[in-house]
Amino acid sequence: MFLAIDVGNTNTVFALFDQAKLIQSWRMRTEPDRSKDEYAIFLGRLFELNSYKLSDVSDVYISSVVPETRFSLERFCSSYLDLEPVYVTKDVIDIEIDLLRPEDVGADRLLNAIAVKNEYDQVPAIVIDFGTATTFDVVDSKGRYAGGVIAPGINLSLNALHSAASKLPKVNIERIEKATGKTTTEAMKAGLYWGYKGLIEGVLNQLIKELEVDEKPLVLATGGLAPLYAENIDLIDKVDADLTLKGLYQIYEKQKV
Secondary structure (H helix, E strand, C coil), rough: CEEEECCCCCCCEEEEEEEEEEEEEEEEEECCCCCCCHHHHHHHHHHCCCCCCHCCCCCEEEEEECCHHHHHHHHHHHHHHHCCCCCCCHHCCCECCCCEEEEEEEECHHHHHHHHEEEEECCCCCEEECCCCEEEEECCCCCEEEEEEEEEHHHHHHHHHHHHHCCCCCCCCCCCCCCCCCCHHHHHHHHHHHHHHHHHHHHHHHHHHCCCHHHHEEEEEECCCCCHHHHHCCCCEEEEECHHHHHHHHHHHHHHH
């Protein structure tokens, strides 16, 4: 089986594929100083609970935006899986990158572009990823990764607001019907919901305008808060929670041919 590891700034996702089918995925908090043994204990127990063994894994691909985790993950793979992981970079991704500095773009953003191009076979397209940052990534009508937008993530903004203003509580992010809050909590929830809804719609409209196409591009959303906003933003066509992981599998498939 194939193990995909997506290391984000907040969480690390481990996804197990049997052929092209994603059969299990597990999430842990990203900790740069986590040891190889901690990864083994975490993943070994979850494998066992689902009647798998670590020895079932035949290949490992890793997408990471946290370089500090690399040493321990490589040691985990070599010590407990007897495998050398493949790290995803621009050099192993089969997509033209139309950027001034292609080496700067995060692997996760390229994987989203690869996945939307291969999984949905429709360009141009825009992917919104609700992660630590809220990113918008554009695949143009020629199938190239054309760049995009990086905005502060919703939870990041909430934590910053709570930390910087001692009287403001930490609130849940949820849909709120009215923008006029009658309490501090309601006002904060309104700012998060309506503020980010406005940001998403504004950025999408500008990106669509800059694509200069006759028909609206496909717009996909992924990440934890994607369903909350997708159901209330008409410009978003679909939510695909596993888009980045699918991109990892697709890169693996092409590399092994």
